[in-house]
Amino acid sequence: PFLRATGNQHQSQPAGISVTQATERGTLYSIDEIRALSRFARKHGLRLHMDGARLANAAAALDAPLCDFTRAAGVDVLSFGGAKNGILFGEAVVFFDKDLARDFPWIRKQGLHLMSKMRFIGAQFEALLRDDLWLRNARHANAMAALLRAQLEKIPGVEICFPTDINMVWCRFPERAIPEIQKRFSFHIEDPAARMARLVTSFDTSKADVMNFASVVKQAVAGK
Amino acid sequence: PFLRATGNQHQSQPAGISVTQATERGTLYSIDEIRALSRFARKHGLRLHMDGARLANAAAALDAPLCDFTRAAGVDVLSFGGAKNGILFGEAVVFFDKDLARDFPWIRKQGLHLMSKMRFIGAQFEALLRDDLWLRNARHANAMAALLRAQLEKIPGVEICFPTDINMVWCRFPERAIPEIQKRFSFHIEDPAARMARLVTSFDTSKADVMNFASVVKQAVAGK
Amino acid sequence: PFLRATGNQHQSQPAGISVTQATERGTLYSIDEIRALSRFARKHGLRLHMDGARLANAAAALDAPLCDFTRAAGVDVLSFGGAKNGILFGEAVVFFDKDLARDFPWIRKQGLHLMSKMRFIGAQFEALLRDDLWLRNARHANAMAALLRAQLEKIPGVEICFPTDINMVWCRFPERAIPEIQKRFSFHIEDPAARMARLVTSFDTSKADVMNFASVVKQAVAGK
Amino acid sequence: PFLRATGNQHQSQPAGISVTQATERGTLYSIDEIRALSRFARKHGLRLHMDGARLANAAAALDAPLCDFTRAAGVDVLSFGGAKNGILFGEAVVFFDKDLARDFPWIRKQGLHLMSKMRFIGAQFEALLRDDLWLRNARHANAMAALLRAQLEKIPGVEICFPTDINMVWCRFPERAIPEIQKRFSFHIEDPAARMARLVTSFDTSKADVMNFASVVKQAVAGK
Numbered sequence: 001p002f003l004r005a006t007g008n009q010h011q012s013q014p015a016g017i018s019v020t021q022a023t024e025r026g027t028l029y030s031i032d033e034i035r036a037l038s039r040f041a042r043k044h045g046l047r048l049h050m051d052g053a054r055l056a057n058a059a060a061a062l063d064a065p066l067c068d069f070t071r072a073a074g075v076d077v078l079s080f081g082g083a084k085n086g087i088l089f090g091e092a093v094v095f096f097d098k099d100l101a102r103d104f105p106w107i108r109k110q111g112l113h114l115m116s117k118m119r120f121i122g123a124q125f126e127a128l129l130r131d132d133l134w135l136r137n138a139r140h141a142n143a144m145a146a147l148l149r150a151q152l153e154k155i156p157g158v159e160i161c162f163p164t165d166i167n168m169v170w171c172r173f174p175e176r177a178i179p180e181i182q183k184r185f186s187f188h189i190e191d192p193a194a195r196m197a198r199l200v201t202s203f204d205t206s207k208a209d210v211m212n213f214a215s216v217v218k219q220a221v222a223g224k
Numbered sequence: 225p226f227l228r229a230t231g232n233q234h235q236s237q238p239a240g241i242s243v244t245q246a247t248e249r250g251t252l253y254s255i256d257e258i259r260a261l262s263r264f265a266r267k268h269g270l271r272l273h274m275d276g277a278r279l280a281n282a283a284a285a286l287d288a289p290l291c292d293f294t295r296a297a298g299v300d301v302l303s304f305g306g307a308k309n310g311i312l313f314g315e316a317v318v319f320f321d322k323d324l325a326r327d328f329p330w331i332r333k334q335g336l337h338l339m340s341k342m343r344f345i346g347a348q349f350e351a352l353l354r355d356d357l358w359l360r361n362a363r364h365a366n367a368m369a370a371l372l373r374a375q376l377e378k379i380p381g382v383e384i385c386f387p388t389d390i391n392m393v394w395c396r397f398p399e400r401a402i403p404e405i406q407k408r409f410s411f412h413i414e415d416p417a418a419r420m421a422r423l424v425t426s427f428d429t430s431k432a433d434v435m436n437f438a439s440v441v442k443q444a445v446a447g448k
Numbered sequence: 449p450f451l452r453a454t455g456n457q458h459q460s461q462p463a464g465i466s467v468t469q470a471t472e473r474g475t476l477y478s479i480d481e482i483r484a485l486s487r488f489a490r491k492h493g494l495r496l497h498m499d500g501a502r503l504a505n506a507a508a509a510l511d512a513p514l515c516d517f518t519r520a521a522g523v524d525v526l527s528f529g530g531a532k533n534g535i536l537f538g539e540a541v542v543f544f545d546k547d548l549a550r551d552f553p554w555i556r557k558q559g560l561h562l563m564s565k566m567r568f569i570g571a572q573f574e575a576l577l578r579d580d581l582w583l584r585n586a587r588h589a590n591a592m593a594a595l596l597r598a599q600l601e602k603i604p605g606v607e608i609c610f611p612t613d614i615n616m617v618w619c620r621f622p623e624r625a626i627p628e629i630q631k632r633f634s635f636h637i638e639d640p641a642a643r644m645a646r647l648v649t650s651f652d653t654s655k656a657d658v659m660n661f662a663s664v665v666k667q668a669v670a671g672k
Numbered sequence: 673p674f675l676r677a678t679g680n681q682h683q684s685q686p687a688g689i690s691v692t693q694a695t696e697r698g699t700l701y702s703i704d705e706i707r708a709l710s711r712f713a714r715k716h717g718l719r720l721h722m723d724g725a726r727l728a729n730a731a732a733a734l735d736a737p738l739c740d741f742t743r744a745a746g747v748d749v750l751s752f753g754g755a756k757n758g759i760l761f762g763e764a765v766v767f768f769d770k771d772l773a774r775d776f777p778w779i780r781k782q783g784l785h786l787m788s789k790m791r792f793i794g795a796q797f798e799a800l801l802r803d804d805l806w807l808r809n810a811r812h813a814n815a816m817a818a819l820l821r822a823q824l825e826k827i828p829g830v831e832i833c834f835p836t837d838i839n840m841v842w843c844r845f846p847e848r849a850i851p852e853i854q855k856r857f858s859f860h861i862e863d864p865a866a867r868m869a870r871l872v873t874s875f876d877t878s879k880a881d882v883m884n885f886a887s888v889v890k891q892a893v894a895g896k
Contacts, residue, residue: 004640009329009338053788088792089761105233112783114233116725120760192452228864277564312568313537336559340501344536416676457777457786553681562681 003044016047016076021069022058026145026168031062031069038074047100048074053081053091056138057166071096086137086203087124137203141167144201144210151214157221161196169199173221180220185213227268240271240300245293246282250369250392255286255293262298271324272298277305277315280362281390295320310361310427311348361427365391368425368434375438381445385420393423397445404444409437451492464495464524469517470506474593474616479510479517486522495548496522501529501539504586505614519544534585534651535572585651589615592649592658599662605669609644617647621669628668633661675716688719688748693741694730698817698840703734703741710746719772720746725753725763728810729838743768758809758875759796809875813839816873816882823886829893833868841871845893852892857885 005011017037022028029037034050041048050070052058055078059066070078078094095101108114115121128134145167152158152171161170172195173181181187190198201210229235241261246252253261258274265272274294276282279302283290294302302318319325332338339345352358369391376382376395385394396419397405405411414422425434453459465485470476477485482498489496498518500506503526507514518526526542543549556562563569576582593615600606600619609618620643621629629635638646649658677683689709694700701709706722713720722742724730727750731738742750750766767773780786787793800806817839824830824843833842844867845853853859862870873882 009333013330083788083792089787089789106237109233112785115761116755117761120755307564307568313563313565336561339537340531341537344531457781461778554685557681 006044014044014046016049017041018049018051020051020053022054022061022166022168025162026166026170027163028058028061028165029069031064031073034069034073034075042074047076049077050075050079052079053084054166054168055080056085056134057142060135060138060142061165070094076100082125082128082134084202085128085134085141087128090121090124092125138167141201141203141205144205144207145169145199147207148199148201148210148214151210152217155214155218155221158217161194167201169201170196171199172196173217176223177217177220181217184216230268238268238270240273241265242273242275244275244277246278246285246390246392249386250390250394251387252282252285252389253293255288255297258293258297258299266298271300273301274299274303276303277308278390278392279304280309280358281366284359284362284366285389294318300324306349306352306358308426309352309358309365311352314345314348316349362391365425365427365429368429368431369393369423371431372423372425372434372438375434376441379438379442379445382441385418391425393425394420395423396420397441400447401441401444405441408440454492462492462494464497465489466497466499468499468501470502470509470614470616473610474614474618475611476506476509476613477517479512479521482517482521482523490522495524497525498523498527500527501532502614502616503528504533504582505590508583508586508590509613518542524548530573530576530582532650533576533582533589535576538569538572540573586615589649589651589653592653592655593617593647595655596647596649596658596662599658600665603662603666603669606665609642615649617649618644619647620644621665624671625665625668629665632664678716686716686718688721689713690721690723692723692725694726694733694838694840697834698838698842699835700730700733700837701741703736703745706741706745706747714746719748721749722747722751724751725756726838726840727752728757728806729814732807732810732814733837742766748772754797754800754806756874757800757806757813759800762793762796764797810839813873813875813877816877816879817841817871819879820871820873820882820886823882824889827886827890827893830889833866839873841873842868843871844868845889848895849889849892853889856888 002014006014017040019029019034019037021034034048038048040046052070055066055070058069062069069075076095076097077100078096080092080094082090082092093104095104105114128137145164149160149164149169152169153160157174157177159172161172175195178189178197187197187199190196199213226238230238241264243253243258243261245258258272262272264270276294279290279294282293286293293299300319300321301324302320304316304318306314306316317328319328329338352361369388373384373388373393376393377384381398381401383396385396399419402413402421411421411423414420423437450462454462465488467477467482467485469482482496486496488494500518503514503518506517510517517523524543524545525548526544528540528542530538530540541552543552553562576585593612597608597612597617600617601608605622605625607620609620623643626637626645635645635647638644647661674686678686689712691701691706691709693706706720710720712718724742727738727742730741734741741747748767748769749772750768752764752766754762754764765776767776777786800809817836821832821836821841824841825832829846829849831844833844847867850861850869859869859871862868871885
């Protein structure tokens with residue numbers, strides 16, 4: 001429906017499609033889906049942006065080279081996230097079409113992201129990209145989420161909400177169990193209407209952390 | 225000095241030169257001056273914009289076809305003013321290079337100037353441009369300013385400040401005369417530090433208006 | 449649901465409610481409905497703005513003093529439209545709470561609406577407000593819309609879509625009749641999916657105009 | 673002169689004074705100067721902001737409690753810099769008047785500075801503020817700048833440009849020496865017209881670094 005606005009001076013003009021890979025729900029776009037989006041974008045004169053705050057987790061889950069589901073699949077601009085995969089701060093914006101990047105230094109400046117001492121941010125990416133650290137971090141986080149899901153599935157009364165493609169488990173706890181669990185672990189009920197909790201594992205989540213959390217949930221749900 | 229910022233991501237980038245023809249001081253750029261500005265702009269990758277709120281007065285004063293000191297002199301974008309030359313409201317933005325205008329409908333919308341019933345604004349321009357009304361209005365206003373200047377020059381104690389190329393006279397009145405004159409005529413001391421008054425004639429200023437004003441000034445200055 | 453965002457730094461904060469009186473569909477909010485909206489707004493710390501591009505038509509249709517369904521009903525800021533009721537250009541923004549207006553001169557300037565020669569806009573409002581011209585214009589336009597509706601209702605195959613509270617009739621013409629009618633009269637199919645035409649009468653629409661239009665529609669629908 | 677714009681709807685309104693302590697030239701405002709600025713601000717209804725990117729260096733140089741030249745001197749809002757004093761990224765905005773901070777969470781969000789994992793930024797400030805690390809870092813950097821200045825002053829042909837109040841030395845090298853020095857050390861000629869170099873020491877600059885640099889300068893200037 002947004003395409004109906006094209007050329008109408010009374011309306012904002014569609015310029016691009018932005019997808020989040022992996023999604024906010026912890027699921028993935030397949031390579032074919034991204035290709036289809038890219039074809040649609042190209043056909044309508046739009047650009048394709050991929051928000052990759054959790055791109056490393058997607059790469060680990062798809063078990064495919066980054067290029068296959070980004071540049072080769074028709075993505076024009078990519079945000080390659082770091083802050084959710086082990087570094088303190090920062091994500092890299094990658095333009096596959098350099099012409100699109102021409103004004104980006106000033107867009108970055110106007111967006112208040114031309115920072116003092118940016119070399120300290122860049123240095124973290126150097127470390128992250130060396131010896132596949134980014135991928136190892138993501139694989140570990142994904143594995144811990146799979147373990148977490150498997151543990152939670154065993155607990156009657158806990159309901160898992162979406163596929164667990166990456167390092168994120170969405171679930172519903174029984175209402176009265178929530179404050180009990182929150183006494184020990186901090187998490188948000190992201191969507192109060194649906195009463196869904198979002199549980200995210202990370203590069204430094206250990207098996208013991210997961211087992212410990214599952215055990216606390218089990219007791220809270222059992223009402224002990 | 226602004227050109228030193230070119231390519232520096234810490235600084236705003238120069239993109240164009242904007243000149244006001246005629247100027248806020250009531251003076252003119254000659255055709256040669258505009259050509260020189262245009263050459264400079266082109267050499268440095270800049271565009272040349274002409275703010276023509278009083279363009280009609282400039283055309284009348286230069287006694288040259290509009291094209292000679294706009295498009296043919298290298299102006300890229302022109303604002304052709306109407307509100308200061310007899311219509312109620314509006315100025316026309318003219319792009320000599322249509323590529324520059326591609327996004328303008330949306331810039332106009334975002335700038336809150338895509339208005340309801342714009343045909344009522346356009347209709348005024350049709351009338352203004354018919355039978356050289358715009359030029360006749362401007363010639364009359366310019367002539368009245370020349371008359372005003374000539375009258376004021378005769379009054380000892382009144383100091384004229386700039387050339388009177390168009391329909392504007394800048395002058396200094398003796399301090400104590402100002403409130404006397406303002407009892408009869410409304411005008412601003414635009415620049416308090418320099419104590420300069422800006423007097424503007426228009427399409428409907430009559431000779432009698434000018435003579436009447438000059439006579440009031442004469443009495444006020446004489447302290448009667 | 450927007451109120452759930454209150455206090456959440458990740459989300460835009462609700463600050464006001466804006467209603468259009470009369471609506472874009474040509475219908476009205478009753479005085480009681482506006483009062484209820486105002487109570488809701490006040491309860492949640494919001495302000496109530498009324499977009500009155502067609503306020504005169506609403507006043508004529510409600511047959512109530514302006515104050516009753518604006519200030520007295522709890523409206524904080526009102527746009528009083530002129531351009532759709534007989535003047536060339538302009539609407540007046542009315543703040544019932546002067547504190548809210550404190551920064552408005554600079555908001556107007558930043559919004560590019562501090563214009564040259566604004567007295568020419570103000571002068572039109574003086575004329576519009578004298579001797580109830582605004583109300584007479586609106587009453588006439590409303591009456592012409594009622595007549596138009598009555599005429600169209602008589603034509604089999606023309607479907608009227610909403611109540612005709614003011615000077616606006618929404619209707620559906622048979623698909624093949626549309627180009628025939630458009631040969632003689634210019635109108636838009638505003639909502640292509642619903643194939644609805646928006647017909648608006650104005651202060652200078654005559655009975656003959658309406659009868660003429662209805663007659664053209666009748667012939668086009670009859671396929672003659 | 674900006675105060676002349678107050679109340680004029682054609683001009684931006686003055687709302688505050690912003691001073692940088694220490695300045696971009698490496699000099700200081702005295703406590704009395706800040707108090708005087710604060711009195712002036714208060715008198716004219718303005719707020720006083722202090723950009724403290726190098727506030728720690730100022731505190732070390734003034735040898736006074738932070739409070740004395742910020743809150744107690746009448747500063748309303750303070751930026752307390754970290755990135756130039758040993759942490760990777762971040763500065764803390766401190767509102768002494770909490771009313772001024774009411775909308776700041778959303779200003780931060782709109783300014784694109786509500787970041788993911790901000791606790792990693794906060795954690796650095798915890799470390800910086802513990803056991804006066806911020807002050808020890810700054811004292812060391814200041815001392816190294818004083819040493820650098822003393823060494824450079826001994827070299828004929830090197831001209832020091834401003835007082836060295838903090839960790840910054842501005843100087844002029846002979847033109848032909850500059851490329852020689854830059855072969856070994858990276859620095860900018862910040863102001864090409866004045867040919868001034870800006871040399872900044874930091875928390876991890878060692879005496880050996882300074883002596884080494886001075887020795888390279890000495891040789892380059894001597895033309896060896």
